Every structure is written in structure tokens, then in C-alpha cells.
Amino acid sequence: MSVRVRVLGPVGVVGPGGPATLVGARQRTLLALLALNAGTVVPCARLVDALWGDDPPRTAVRTLHSHVSRVRQALEACGLPGVLLTRDPGYLLGLPRDQVDAHRFEDAVREARACLDGGSPDRAAALLDEGLAWWRGDALADGAPDGWGRAEADRLTEIRLAATEDLWDARLHLDRHAEAVPELERLAAAHPTRERLVGLLMLALFHCGRHVDALDRYRRLSAHLADEFGVDPGSRVRELHAAILRGDLAVPDRTVATQLPARVGHFAGRVDELGALSRWLAEPSPETQVMVVRGSAGIGKTALVVRWAHEVAARFPDGIVFVDLRGHDPETALTPGEVLAHVLDALGLPRDRLPASAEQRTAVYRSLIHGRRTLVVLDNAGTADHVLPLVPNSANSRVLVTSRHRLAAVSAYHVVRHVELDALGPDDAHTLLARVLGRARVAAEPEATARLAELCGRIPIALRVAAARLSGRPRQPMAELVADLSDEGRLDALSVDGDTHSVRTVFASAYEVLSDPAARMFRLLGLHPSGNVSSWLAAAVTGDTHGRGRRGIDELAAAHLLSEVAVGRYRFHDLMRLYAVERAERDEEGAARDDAVGRLLDWYLAVASAANRVLDPARDRVVATPRQPPRELPFGTDPDEVLAFLDGERDNLVPVAGFALRHGHHRTVCQLAYLTSGYFESRGYADSRIAIHRLGLEAARRGADPVVEGLMHSGLGVALIAARRYEDALGELREALRLMAAAGDQRGVGHAYNNLAAALGELGRFDEAIVACEQAHAVHVANAHTLGAILALNNLGHLYARVGQPEQSLHHLRRGLRLARDANDRRLEAAIQHGIGETHRSTGTLDPALEAFAEALALRRGAGNRHYEARTLVEIGTTLIMAGRRAEAGKPLEEALTIAGELGDEHLADRARAELARLG
Structure with a gap:
């Protein structure tokens, strides 16, 4: 028609x-x-x-x-x-x-x-x-x-442009590269920040033998994105750029990068719900970009969306982002700003480019997601504020949400589709039991199977726990377990959404057959505020060795009371954690629970202290005082090993500090804030760093300790500088200065002046910054604090370089270098040598610059600081190019690129790639 x-x-x-x-x-x-x-x-x-x-x-x-x-x-x-x-x-x-x-x-x-x-x-x-x-x-x-x-109208225009990209994608697959170049050039000129479009042009140019032009197109894209949005290109176009640099396009251009968890084993049923999700994806109106899967705890929301997302992953060639928002508990829920930080990290935004405010992050997110075909899965959303900033501004991407709540406020702004999950039907519950236990076993006891399913409320998590218990006892008649579960007089109903009487009874049936050590571990781990625990913590909270702790936690995982989410790391289902807390309140004396809370916090304190000694040993103003230190620690003295372990604990640090504050462990909160600063200095995550210092500040106020309060203001100011919130930082640092001066804390006064100088310098207030830095130096010299004096001289060197006074810069840097050598502080010596190299290069004296960079590199390699080693390698490569020694420049840049890749530092990797591109 x-x-x-x-x-x-x-x-x-x-x-x-x-x-x-x-x-x-x-x-x-x-x-x-x-x-x-x-x-x-x-x-x-x-x-x-x-x-x-x-x-x-x-x-x-x-x-x-x-x-x-x-x-x-x-x-x-x-x-x-x-x-x-x-x-x-x-x-x-x-x-x-x-x-x-x-x-x-x-x-x-x-x-x-x-x-x-x-x-x-x-x-x-x-x-x-x-x-x-x-x-x-x-x-x-x-x-x-x-x-x-x-x-x-804008939506239709976006679909038209995306369809044009699809058309040229298809034509490039048909080897029509020469035909594509002029049209893609025209489109890229009109839309210079569309990454997919520029990527297609780069491909076409490469296959036409125009490798340099393809690299130049990437350079122009990178410049546009940096100027307009302050971001780097996304991972797909960066991978394409790297492949062109190698002269190798083996990197597939339709790779699906996904953060999805593994599918839940023994999935059954949900045919109608899976069909509803697929119909949503195929809807003719792309304005329906949001789907909310709603249901009570344990009903299988996450299992459903993860399974479906795996099935449709090919429909999202730019990847799938998965974030657990922990919205079921306001105490541990991520803030909207933290959610955006997780998503932007997944989309490839370098950590040092993360904007300070949630509003700025939303703007960057929309610029990154624009034109991409990405699925964002938000698991366990608590409020509409978790979802609204992440609704895409283009028709190609979708947001899939799980929640116990209706999130009605989202519908006030967007068209939202809903899937409601209830208990499994009798047939699907029977199928799930058969998949775990085997068809022969359930066929042998059909009545007991049906009764077991009903006693579990036909709720997936309860069915899995009951089946796990039976699978461990292959000769036990199913009817015996049914009889045990039918004894309703033993336990009261569990007070959560939905009919969970039988669920609680099933949990009890699995718990009560545990060995005594595993049962105690289960109770005590339930006290953890986020329910994401390591085997090392499990051992510490029970006072065991790690070997015995592993045996206990393996028993809990085998009973499906915990889920292993990574090697040595486990997570409670939130309903299961609620049950564990109840058992702790019932089966542990108050003194024993308090002792477990103390062990839990002492473990975090010991870990933070050991990590601080490795990552930032000069940060020594706070000494950890665990009353019950753990028998073993999860890492040694390798910085990479320390950082990797703390990465697994990152989402726990703020909840644990809040937990300590609620339990009156004020000193512990302040110690955690101070001792984790070195980790945040290495990794970023400014939101978490700010949050833990705010908790530390509140704890110091409750403890009425003005010296510690000054330290917390100072730490919060530094965290705000890391988040590029320089005006806010000034307020915190001035309050730190006031408190420290009043308390006679001269070392603290000197550090406050140093940090004020850093914030003022970033605001371009260089004259004030230099004055503050000189005050810091004077205070540290008068107080005989050599490290502080060296830091002040290093900062003065950088400030004078920025105002175009290289002689003054080198004067202060060389003074700092002599002091660092006398103090045998290799870390600061390396930093100052690096600064000397930058100052020499700014004046065009390249041979002395290369000598200083070489000294810095040797020191950093000796200290095992690979991040700073890579930074110096990039500067060496850049300086060699400026000196016309292009044949020598490739090696340090390639080394830097390799290290940055191993560390996952995309910003540093992009710097190395950009310099390599200059070599042609």
C-alpha cells in the first residue's frame, strides 16, 4: 500500500x-x-x-x-x-x-x-x-x-544519522571503501564528535592505503571531544586507532564488550517475561527506552535480566554496562553520582576525567552514549534518582532496571515498560528442582517434589537452597526434608515483602545442617554492612587462619548461602543476609556480636594500615590501633597486589566507615579515612574518597578531637582537589588551617598551606599559590619536617614553571632534590627529577631534560612504581620526538603503552598512543 x-x-x-x-x-x-x-x-x-x-x-x-x-x-x-x-x-x-x-x-x-x-x-x-x-x-x-x-523530530533525525552509519558500515563490509571515503568525510565534517562515524571513516581510509589520514582523523576526533566535553574517545575507536598504529586490523569492529555477570545456573520458566523483554526491544517507538523488572526479594529479577541480556548481547555492539545499585538498603545504596561514576568508568572515561558533580557526569554520559548502541542494566534500583540521569538521549541505547519498587517518578518523565515477577508456576518450579536434582529423583517422589515446591513458595532462591541441600545428600528421601520444612512451629515468619514464611524455613533447613564453625561464620558475616565479603575477612571475623576460613566459606557457598562472585570473594543475597543477621541476634550473645563487629573493623583497619605502608609510607600522622589484628593479611609488599585487593573492597570502604560510625567506633572511622588516602590517590574514585572523609569529619566532631578534625578537613580538601572542586577545597583547607593553628599542630599547618597552594594553582591564582607554598616551606623548615619542606619546594618548582619563570623553578627543584637525596626518599627524588625534566623541556634545553627524565625513570623502576614509570616513559618519548630523535622515541612510548594497558590506565595509554601517532 x-x-x-x-x-x-x-x-x-x-x-x-x-x-x-x-x-x-x-x-x-x-x-x-x-x-x-x-x-x-x-x-x-x-x-x-x-x-x-x-x-x-x-x-x-x-x-x-x-x-x-x-x-x-x-x-x-x-x-x-x-x-x-x-x-x-x-x-x-x-x-x-x-x-x-x-x-x-x-x-x-x-x-x-x-x-x-x-x-x-x-x-x-x-x-x-x-x-x-x-x-x-x-x-x-x-x-x-x-x-x-x-x-x-530530533529522535527521527538521530535515527536517520545512525541509519546512515549503519549503511556505510554495511558497505564497508562489502569492501566499498573507496566509495565510502568522500561521503564519510562530508558526514564527519558535519558531525565531528560522532565516534562511530569517525571510526568508519578511519576504516575506509586505512583500507584505501591512507594510514596517516586515518590516524589524523582520530587525532581530530580526540581534540574535538577534549575541547567540547573534556573526555577521550570511547574504547571501540581507541582499539581501532591502536590497530591502525600496528598496521593490523585484526581487532573486530563489532565486538561486544560486556560487564554482565555469569548466567544463573538451573534457570527455569519465565517464558512470558522473557518474551515481554524481547518485545520491548523490538518496539516500533524507540522512545520507550526504559524497562523496569519489578518483584520481591529472591524472586529472580537479576537472574531474568542477566539471562535475557546475554541472549540479546549482539544487539548492543557497543557493549553492556551492569551496575548493582544496592538500592534495597538506604545505608549501603550507591548515590546517583556514584552510579554515574561506575557507568562512565565502564564506558571508558579515564578516572582523572570524571567530573565533580552529578549534573556534569550526566552531561558527559549523554555525550558518550550518544550514537552508541549500548544496554545499561541497573540492578537493585531504590529510587527514580538512580535511573533518571541514565536514560539515553538517543534511540539506539536502552536502560533495563530491576527494583522492588515501582519507581513511579520515572514514568512522570519517560515512557516506561514494566514486567512484574511473581513466584514460579508449579510446572516451572518442578522443572527447576529437576534440573538441580535430576529428573529421575523428582520423578521417583512426585508428591514430595510438589510439596517441596509449595513449601519454598515457588521462589527461585528458596528452591535452589533446598535443592542444594538435597543434592549434597543423594540418598536422603525428599519426603524427609519436606517433613522438616513442614514443622512451622520452630520459626517465626520473616518480615519482608511477599510470602516468605516458607523461604525462611528453607534457609533454616540449610543453616541448621552446617558444621558449627561454618554456622558461626554465616552469622557473623551477616553483620557486614554490604554483604560483599572476602575469604580473608571471613577468617578474621571468626578469629581463624585463612586456611580454616576458606573451608568454612566454601561450605557456605556449597549450601548456596553465599555466592562466589570472584576468586576468594563472596556475596550474600540481601534476603539471606537478613536471615544471617537474625540468626546472629538469636544465637550469639550481645558481647559476642560486639566482639565480631570489633574484629570486622579491626580487619579493615589492619588492611588499610598495611596498604598505606606500601602505597604511601610517608603518610604517618595516623597509626592504626586494631585491638584484635588478623592473623594473616591478604597481600605482601607488591603495590600492584595491594591495589588489586583494595579494588575488590572499594565498594565496601564507605559502607564500612558508616557502619563504624553507627556503632560508635569514631577513632576507627578517622583512621580508615586517613589510611585509605594512598589507595584513592593511586586509583581515583573521588566520590568515595570525599564520602569517607565526610564520615571521618563527623566522627572527629563526635569524638571532640580538634586535631583529628583538622586532619579530616585537610583530607577532605585534598579529596575535593582530586575531584577538581577547587573552590570547595579552599573552604575545607582554610578550616583545617584554623583548627591546626589553634591546636599548635605545626606539621598540619604546613601541609594545609601546601594543599591550599595546590588548589589556588589549579584556579589560576598563581601569586596566592606561591605565597601559600612559601608559607608551607617556612613552617616545615621551622618545624624540622624535612618531607614537608621537600614537598613545598617541589610544588614551588611546578608553580614557577607555570608562570614562565624557569630559573626560579629549577632553583627550588634543585634545593628539593638535595634534601630528598639526603633523606634517602627515592619517591620524592624521582618526582623532582621528573619536574626538572619538564622545566628544562619548556625552555627547549632537551638534553638536560632527557638526563633528568632518565634519572626519574631509574628511581621509579627501582621503587616498583609502574604508574609513574609509565608517565616518565611518555615524557621521554615526547622529548625525543622534539629533539628529532624519532627512531629512539618508539621504544619508551611502546613500553609506556604496555604498562598503561596492564594497569588499566586509559588516559595514560591514550597519551602514549597520541605520541606514537606523531611518529607515523
Whole structure:
């Protein structure tokens, strides 16, 4: 059937009697928006918003009715009577979707993408050619859409551009590279920050033998993104750039990078729910980008979405992001800013480019997600604030949410689809038990199987726990377990959402057959505030060796009371942790629980102290005082080993500090904040660093200790500098200075001045920064604190270099270098040599610069500090290029790139790649 309504260009409609006469932009907009929702009632309120925006006239509704009447007359006059219908609460255009050009276009694009993903680029190209041919100009070109109407026009424009990228993707798969270059050049000039578009152009140029031009295109993209958004290109185009540098395009250009957890074993049922998710993905209206899967604890929300996401991963070639928001517990839930930090990290944003505020992070997220085809899975959302910042601004990406709540506020801003999960049906529950226990066993006891499923409430987690118990006793009749579970007098009902009486009974059945050490471990680990625990903590909290602790935690995992999420790391289901806490309250004396809380906090304190000695031994103003230190620590003296272990604990650090504060362990909170600073200095994560220092500040105030309060203000100020919130940092550091001066803490005063200088320098207030730095130096010299004096001289050297006074810069750096050598502080000696190299290079004296960088490199290699080793290698490569020694520059840059890759430092890796690109 021929198209009757056109909106992809000037708006028009043709009936049997010829074209309709539409008078005025609002009549054309009205018809277009009704056509884009053909077959669906559009409420009057939405039409008013689309025609007049946020400030409609008082007569808007009456004027709308008048426009509808005139459009209806125009449709009747062209031979289309009775198609514009009044339906409460608005109007409906009663035409099939295939009579609207936009719907035909979107259908062709969807089918083409399926062909492209399925390895049929020729068919995809034909469909995309056909779909793009419907366009005759801008969407609603002679209309005047406002509000959501303008957003709809923008959406269509975005789909058109993405479809154009798909078309050239398909053509490149058909080896039409020479044909692609001029058109992709034109498109990239019009859209210089679209990463996929530039990536396609780079591919085409490479295959035409224009390798240097391809690298130059990457350089221009990188510059545009840095200038406009302060971000680096995403991982896919970076990988392509690296492949071109190697002259090797073996890196596949449609790789799916995914953070999804492994699928849950023994999945059963949920056919209707899986179908609903797939229908959501295939919906003709891409504005429905949000799906919420809702249900009570233990009902299988995460298992469902993880399974489905694995099945459709190929539909999201730019990857899948998975974040557990921990929204079931307000005490441990991630903040919206922390959620955005996790997502941006997953999308490849270097940690040192993370904006300070949630609003800025949202803007960067939308710039990164724009044009990509990405699935963002938000597990355990607690509030709409977790979700709203992450709704994509383009039609290609989707957000899939699990929650115990309806998140109604999300629906106030976006069209949201919902899937409600209930208990499994009897047949599906039977299937799940059969998959764990074997068909023969359940077939032998059909009545007991059915009764067991009902006693578990047909809730997946309860079924798995019960089946795990039975699988460990293959000769036990199922009827015996059923009899045990039917003894309802033993336990009270568990107070959580849904019917969980039987769930609690199932948990008890698994718990009560544990060995005594494992049962005690289960109870005590439940006290952990986030439920994400290591085998090392499990040993410490029970006072055992790590070997015995591993045996206990393995027993808990075998009983499905804990899940192993990584080697040596385990997680409670939140419902299971609730049960563990209840058992601790029932089976442990108050003194024993308090002792376990102390052991838990002492373990974190001992770990933080040991890590601090490795990562930042000069940070010695706070000494850890664990009353019950653990028998063993999880790492030695290798900085990489320390950082890797703390990476696994990162999401626990703030909840544990909050837990310590609630239990009155004020000194422990402050010690944790201070001793984890070296980790945050190495890794970033400014949000967590700020949060733990705020908790430390509150603890110091409750403990009425002004010296420690000054330390916490100082630490918070440094954390804010790391987050590039320099004005906020000044306030904290000035308060630190006041408190430390009042307490006579001269060392603290000197450090506060040093940190003030850093914040002022970043604000471009160099004269004030230099004064503060000189004050820091004077205080440290008077106090005989050599390390502080060296730091001040190093900072003065950097500040004078930034204001164009290299002689003064080198004067202070050389003074600091002599002191660092006398103090045998290799770390500071290396930092100062690195600074000397930068200052020499800024004056064009390249040989002395290279000598200083070589000294810094040797010192950093000797200390095993690979991050700073790589930074110095990059500077050596850059300086060699400036000196015209290009043949020597590749080796240090390649070494830096290798180290950055091993450390996962994308920003440093990109710097190395950029310099390598200059070598051609």
C-alpha cells in the first residue's frame, strides 16, 4: 500500500482525491504527530505541549479543537473521511502504520540492523537504501513542533544519522571503501564528535592505503571531544586507532564488550517475561527506552535480566554496562553520582576525567552514549534518582532496571515498560528442582517434589537452597526434608515483602545442617554492612587462619548461602543476609556480636594500615590501633597486589566507615579515612574518597578531637582537589588551617598551606599559590619536617614553571632534590627529577631534560612504581620526538603503552598512543 502521510521532510498527506490542504505550521505539526502515533490515542495535554511548549496560551485547548476540526475537514476533502477520530482523552489517526513514511523508515532500519548483526550486509545495505530514500528534508520541516514534538523530530533525525552509519558500515563490509571515503568525510565534517562515524571513516581510509589520514582523523576526533566535553574517545575507536598504529586490523569492529555477570545456573520458566523483554526491544517507538523488572526479594529479577541480556548481547555492539545499585538498603545504596561514576568508568572515561558533580557526569554520559548502541542494566534500583540521569538521549541505547519498587517518578518523565515477577508456576518450579536434582529423583517422589515446591513458595532462591541441600545428600528421601520444612512451629515468619514464611524455613533447613564453625561464620558475616565479603575477612571475623576460613566459606557457598562472585570473594543475597543477621541476634550473645563487629573493623583497619605502608609510607600522622589484628593479611609488599585487593573492597570502604560510625567506633572511622588516602590517590574514585572523609569529619566532631578534625578537613580538601572542586577545597583547607593553628599542630599547618597552594594553582591564582607554598616551606623548615619542606619546594618548582619563570623553578627543584637525596626518599627524588625534566623541556634545553627524565625513570623502576614509570616513559618519548630523535622515541612510548594497558590506565595509554601517532 502506498504511503499516504509524509513527515520526513515537508508534512503532507495524499488521499484518493489528491493532496490535502493544510493551512499553517501548527496544523501540519498536529497531523504529523498524530501520524507518528498512528493507531494510538494522543491525549490533548500532550498535543498542547507539542504545539505550544511550556507556556501555552489560556485558549490552547480551544485552539487545539479548532485545529483538529480544520485538519479533519482537509482529510475529508482529499478522500480520507473518518480517519481523524475523537477518543477520550484526546485524538487518534486511524491509519495503518505502513501508510506513514516515518514508520516505514523505522521498520526498514530495524530489519537492516538485524541483517547486519546476522552477517548479511548486502541485504542490510538494500534495506537501508530503501529506508533512507523516504527522507526529503528535515523531519517536520515545515511544522513548528515544541515540547515532546520537537524531541520526536530530533529522535527521527538521530535515527536517520545512525541509519546512515549503519549503511556505510554495511558497505564497508562489502569492501566499498573507496566509495565510502568522500561521503564519510562530508558526514564527519558535519558531525565531528560522532565516534562511530569517525571510526568508519578511519576504516575506509586505512583500507584505501591512507594510514596517516586515518590516524589524523582520530587525532581530530580526540581534540574535538577534549575541547567540547573534556573526555577521550570511547574504547571501540581507541582499539581501532591502536590497530591502525600496528598496521593490523585484526581487532573486530563489532565486538561486544560486556560487564554482565555469569548466567544463573538451573534457570527455569519465565517464558512470558522473557518474551515481554524481547518485545520491548523490538518496539516500533524507540522512545520507550526504559524497562523496569519489578518483584520481591529472591524472586529472580537479576537472574531474568542477566539471562535475557546475554541472549540479546549482539544487539548492543557497543557493549553492556551492569551496575548493582544496592538500592534495597538506604545505608549501603550507591548515590546517583556514584552510579554515574561506575557507568562512565565502564564506558571508558579515564578516572582523572570524571567530573565533580552529578549534573556534569550526566552531561558527559549523554555525550558518550550518544550514537552508541549500548544496554545499561541497573540492578537493585531504590529510587527514580538512580535511573533518571541514565536514560539515553538517543534511540539506539536502552536502560533495563530491576527494583522492588515501582519507581513511579520515572514514568512522570519517560515512557516506561514494566514486567512484574511473581513466584514460579508449579510446572516451572518442578522443572527447576529437576534440573538441580535430576529428573529421575523428582520423578521417583512426585508428591514430595510438589510439596517441596509449595513449601519454598515457588521462589527461585528458596528452591535452589533446598535443592542444594538435597543434592549434597543423594540418598536422603525428599519426603524427609519436606517433613522438616513442614514443622512451622520452630520459626517465626520473616518480615519482608511477599510470602516468605516458607523461604525462611528453607534457609533454616540449610543453616541448621552446617558444621558449627561454618554456622558461626554465616552469622557473623551477616553483620557486614554490604554483604560483599572476602575469604580473608571471613577468617578474621571468626578469629581463624585463612586456611580454616576458606573451608568454612566454601561450605557456605556449597549450601548456596553465599555466592562466589570472584576468586576468594563472596556475596550474600540481601534476603539471606537478613536471615544471617537474625540468626546472629538469636544465637550469639550481645558481647559476642560486639566482639565480631570489633574484629570486622579491626580487619579493615589492619588492611588499610598495611596498604598505606606500601602505597604511601610517608603518610604517618595516623597509626592504626586494631585491638584484635588478623592473623594473616591478604597481600605482601607488591603495590600492584595491594591495589588489586583494595579494588575488590572499594565498594565496601564507605559502607564500612558508616557502619563504624553507627556503632560508635569514631577513632576507627578517622583512621580508615586517613589510611585509605594512598589507595584513592593511586586509583581515583573521588566520590568515595570525599564520602569517607565526610564520615571521618563527623566522627572527629563526635569524638571532640580538634586535631583529628583538622586532619579530616585537610583530607577532605585534598579529596575535593582530586575531584577538581577547587573552590570547595579552599573552604575545607582554610578550616583545617584554623583548627591546626589553634591546636599548635605545626606539621598540619604546613601541609594545609601546601594543599591550599595546590588548589589556588589549579584556579589560576598563581601569586596566592606561591605565597601559600612559601608559607608551607617556612613552617616545615621551622618545624624540622624535612618531607614537608621537600614537598613545598617541589610544588614551588611546578608553580614557577607555570608562570614562565624557569630559573626560579629549577632553583627550588634543585634545593628539593638535595634534601630528598639526603633523606634517602627515592619517591620524592624521582618526582623532582621528573619536574626538572619538564622545566628544562619548556625552555627547549632537551638534553638536560632527557638526563633528568632518565634519572626519574631509574628511581621509579627501582621503587616498583609502574604508574609513574609509565608517565616518565611518555615524557621521554615526547622529548625525543622534539629533539628529532624519532627512531629512539618508539621504544619508551611502546613500553609506556604496555604498562598503561596492564594497569588499566586509559588516559595514560591514550597519551602514549597520541605520541606514537606523531611518529607515523
